[in-house]
Amino acid sequence: MIYVMPILIGLLYALLMSLIREPHRRRFNAIMVAGAGAAYLSGGGFGGWEFLFTAVATYVAYRGLESWTFIGIAWLMHTAWDLLHHLKGNPIVPFAHTSSLGCAICDPVIALWCLRGGPSLIDLIHGWFTRSRTAEGPPPEQTVEVSASDQPHGDTAEPVVSGGTRPRSQRPDR
Structure with missing residues (x-):
């Protein structure tokens, strides 16, 4: 369950973000990943490196205001930071020992969605069902x-x- 739940959370995140129309969806996600970049500031265990990571992640998130690719890169950077914290630092949630591992599993799911351009999963799912109905109709x-x-x-x-x-x-x- 420790591996499945973070994947489902990543998919749920992308599904909920699909409720926001473009270009607001991209900009909102840039803000979200900037916040995620600062998650370990209050005691991640890497001292000054926490500030350096936050500064770099904030810059990449800023570039994400106009680019889904940068948002995806920022989520992948956060994934690497989560793995380091799981192995050597403090967990993202102090009372949940495997919380950084869960975050490291969830973040790449979100990153892949972002690297695909943050498409609306609702529109994608709706398209699957409408295409199956129209496929039976006459050819154009x-x-x-x-x-x-x-x-x-x-x-x-x-x-x-x-x-x-x-x-x-x-x-x-x-």
Whole structure:
């Protein structure tokens, strides 16, 4: 359960973030990862290194205000910091010995979602269900390119725009 629950929490985080519309979703996530970068400041056990990590994480999160890639990188940085704290430092939650390990499992799930551009999981799931219903319907109407060379010579009844498209049913007979 110690491995499954953090993955579910990461997925739940991405699902809840999907309720926020873009570009607010990206900016909100930049703020969230900046806060996560400061999580160990009150006693993580690495002294001055905690401040250095927080400064670097804050800069990367700031860059995340305009880039999902930087947000994903910041979550991966936090994952590495969580692993260090699990192995040698103090846990993120003082009374939960494996809390840093759980965070190190959860954070890459969020990072992968961010590196994919923070898509709305709600829209993705909705698309799966609507696509399965529309897949049974008729195929879309096919179109063909029609150019001046496709017209019989001397036919002036219908002008043709070079490079335009017309449905197959409206293609001139030969």
